[in-house]
Amino acid sequence: MKLVFAGTPEVAVPALDALIASGRHEVAAVVTRPDAPAGRGRRLVASPVAQRAEEAGIEVLKPAKPRDEEFLARLREIAPDCCPVVAYGALLPKVALDVPAHGWVNLHFSLLPAWRGAAPVQHAVMAGDEITGASTFLIEEGLDSGPVYGTVTETVRATDTSGDLLTRLAFAGSGLLCATMDGIEDGTIEAVPQPADGVTLAPKITVEDARIDWHAPALRVDRVVRGCTPAPGAWTEFRGERLKVRTAVLAPDRTDLAPGEIGAGKKNLYVGTGSHAVELLWVQAQGKKPMAAADWARGTRIAEGETLG
Numbered sequence: 001m002k003l004v005f006a007g008t009p010e011v012a013v014p015a016l017d018a019l020i021a022s023g024r025h026e027v028a029a030v031v032t033r034p035d036a037p038a039g040r041g042r043r044l045v046a047s048p049v050a051q052r053a054e055e056a057g058i059e060v061l062k063p064a065k066p067r068d069e070e071f072l073a074r075l076r077e078i079a080p081d082c083c084p085v086v087a088y089g090a091l092l093p094k095v096a097l098d099v100p101a102h103g104w105v106n107l108h109f110s111l112l113p114a115w116r117g118a119a120p121v122q123h124a125v126m127a128g129d130e131i132t133g134a135s136t137f138l139i140e141e142g143l144d145s146g147p148v149y150g151t152v153t154e155t156v157r158a159t160d161t162s163g164d165l166l167t168r169l170a171f172a173g174s175g176l177l178c179a180t181m182d183g184i185e186d187g188t189i190e191a192v193p194q195p196a197d198g199v200t201l202a203p204k205i206t207v208e209d210a211r212i213d214w215h216a217p218a219l220r221v222d223r224v225v226r227g228c229t230p231a232p233g234a235w236t237e238f239r240g241e242r243l244k245v246r247t248a249v250l251a252p253d254r255t256d257l258a259p260g261e262i263g264a265g266k267k268n269l270y271v272g273t274g275s276h277a278v279e280l281l282w283v284q285a286q287g288k289k290p291m292a293a294a295d296w297a298r299g300t301r302i303a304e305g306e307t308l309g
Contacts, residue, residue: 001083001185004061006031006104010048012086015107016175019084020056025181028078031066033089067093075099082184084177085139086170094141102184106140107177109169110202111135111151113194116144117202121169122162124202126227128219129156130222132165134173136180137291140190143201147179147191161229176179205232212236214260214309217275218250233284236260236308238300243308246282246290260307262279262297269293 003025005016019027030053035044046054053060062072072095082102085092097104110120111133117123124132133153140146156165183189210228212221212235217238225248228234233244257263257272264270270277280293285300 001023001102001181002028002029002079003181004029004075004078004080004083004100005053005085006083006088006092007049007086008033008047008089009087011109011166012049012088013052014170015084015086015174015177016049016052018178019181020058022178022181024178025185027053027056027058028080029061029074031061031063031071031075031083031088034062034064066090066096072096072099082181084181086173086177092139097139097141105136105177105180105184106139106144106146107173108135108137109133109166110139111172112144112148113154113197113199114201115165115200118204120202121166122202122205123200124156124225125160125162125165126223128223132169134154134169134176136176137194145194147193149189149191150176151181152176157224161226163230171299191215207232207235210234212309214246214271214307215274218252218273218278219275221246221273221278222250238285238308239304241286243286244284244290245280246284248278248280251277251279258307260309262302262306262308264297264302265294266298267294269297 005019005027007016019025030049032047032049040046050060058207059075061071076099083100083104085104085106092104099277112135115123131153133151135151136149138146141143154169154172205228210232212224225234225245235242235244251270254270254277257270257276257277261272269280271280282290283292283293283296
């Protein structure tokens, strides 16, 4: 089939690479979000998908909005059979959805109908899910509500950050997306409507969502830290300034600390929660680079009884 691939961040690149490498379908063009400011200089930088497409000599379309008439006209000229989508980042209007004969097929990083929305992997980690996965589905005007072509499953490991899990899903999902394209061309797969039961929503994680509640059980603190890594980053407050918690582990043997109370040793830094303590391994003070938590504690000269939060 002739394809127009839509995607923006790094997590979409494995799927684009897989479609290019398959040799079975023609990736005629790529649709991605416009260049965005990045780095200290805030220079405009092309998205990872745009950069990969340009390296491969594929036409790149960067509409400000996918309902822009110039973009729609070019899409109609290309006349794709299908438009695979991975983390494009903009809602597609019906006028665009109607262009390809086989529609727009999204690779979504959850087992639908669970975790519909912008942050399915983060929510899966924060909720303590043991199994998650990826789904391919036909995009409709509703939020991730279209019929599903196929799924792959992935175990959520006890130490997974959302970044770890998303990386694995990006590669597993790329194979699923290629298989879905093959099945659509062959006529060997059919999209099945999602069940009405089991729908959960996964809105974008806000900075406030990433704030650690030290009165919560240690298991909840651990899930928030892992689910918010690498973005937006779990955080707390110390002496009126924000402190990011980059890595933490459960410390069930330490039950002597009150919620938020700091227990600093020469090589370890513990913080009390609503159950037992957690050990902070890496932290990042405001305006500083990440550093080992014990080193941060020594440099900060924490007084006995000081707290986080």
